[in-house]
Amino acid sequence: MDTHKGVLVCGEIAEGKLAPITVELLGAGRKLANELGEELSALLMGKTGGLGQEAIAYGADNVYVAEDGFLDQYNSDAYTQVAADVCRKALPSIMLLGHTDVGCDLAPRLNGRLGGGLAVDCLSLSVDPATKLLVSTRPVFGGNAHATMVSKSARPQMATVRPKIMPPAERSDSRQGKVIPVEGKVDPSALKVKVVDRIKEEVEGIKLEDAEVVVAGGRGMGSAQNFAMLKELAGILGGAIGATRPACDEGWAPVTLQVGQSGKVVSPKLYIAVALSGAMSHIAGCLGSKAIVAINKDKEANIFNVAHFGIVADYKEVLPTLIAKLKELKSK
């Protein structure tokens, strides 16, 4: 095990920059590396021009950069191949990825290939002072419980980290580090799955996962027509619409807007839960919100156990005034 040392962050590039999650991972990785007294490295795949220095400014001691036409966009087979090669040479003790489209696919495969130990969707990471093992905490049972996991002997100790949970690394342009080009090219014969197409789905307004405000409705909304009231509220707040699983099952909202254990996990500044009881499977998707507002006529509803502000009333008597008043405040 002593053959494995240091922390490796598997970075992501979005629109020519380090993705926000990568800056968060560099922050988390730097702390772990400091506690271990070891180095922090990053791996960047794709069009990495100049981003090696960026990763150093955000805390990396070494940055492995892999450039290859097959890596320009995420390709599961190609990324797994390159990342596994880098890990076999760099032998990191800890490897961090984002709990994102890329990380959710890459981390389990890489783990399967390397024989490491992976905890996904982690909310906190630390080093056990006695054993020096990575200690990962993650929600299980739809957020009803938190499990703490370790990998005693499997290496690397891997974790995917939920976006927007860890503070981003602080930038320092005076920081020094090494940019190490990854040798070797992607072996095209190992690319078994072909990417035929990438379709961007245009969504009305702001994307649910990116929204600073989410207005979500549940079964208590009663109809698709009533659901439209939430759109107006979201519109004023510059937010997005979310829905519970029952509301999606009813067809009032598309399944892509489902928030919860079997849908999207969101961490907006403000989550307004309207006419939804707060089943644990739903709460699992919004518990990371900075503030939760609940509007429900049932004062016993579970949503009031997690909300910061609440109104116990029929939403039909609340929303019109809320919308009118917010409009008024906004115009000032």
Add this chain to the structure above:
Amino acid sequence: MNTIVCVKQVLDPEIPPAKFKIDPGTKQVIPPPGVPPVISVYDERAVEAACRLKDKHKGKITVISMGSAKAADVIKHAISMGADDGFVLQDPAFENLDSFGTAYVLSKTIQKIGGYDLVLCGRQAADWGASQVGSILAEILGLPVITLACAIEAVDKKLKVKRMVKDGFEVLEAPMPSVVTVSSEIGLPRLPGGMGLMMARKKQIPIWKAQDIGAEASKLDKANAHTEVTALAVPTRKTECEIIAGGTPAEAAANLASKIAKLI
């Protein structure tokens, strides 16, 4: 087209939070009395995906589930939806395996069944949600893998799979056989039909043990586990909900608007 679907029986995730109890000592959940366990939600979607392929291309669906003898219930549920056959994988050595151990047991079972074009799993289990068994399974079997599928078609002996990404989807093409993990966006599972229910009632679900699938003891040894749960706790929530004052709902709404304006 022959499909093998891996399913898991889990605690019903829709139980009210008050019924959710854990035993911190054993790091296990205490099943609430009178609440039957269910098929994990994504696994049910995987069965649905298999049924849709069978509707179009015929063939056979075999469902496997590692767990207690009661896991026969979720296999019967899958049969009532349209699956043909199933096996329960139950052995004291299979209890509390980590993702690698689970994937190993499933891989040995899949190799024993043989003759498959596609292996389906749910994207993650509704209980522990480790989200990696499908991918590790593919690595063990040496098969291509596609995760987070929201549509699966078979075209010219190839799989055409839509994979969910944040801002849309990818269209991927994979050879057969491959492993595909299924997301809930694939759509609602069908309700069991009368014929299916009858089939499920009659069907004997064999139980396979470690020796039946030729599983090596060393691969099931907990001392070789890749991950270990060291603690399980119900998080304490410190939020105190402030009920917004107001003589009428409208008054409260106006006060709430002022609060919200300060929050964003």
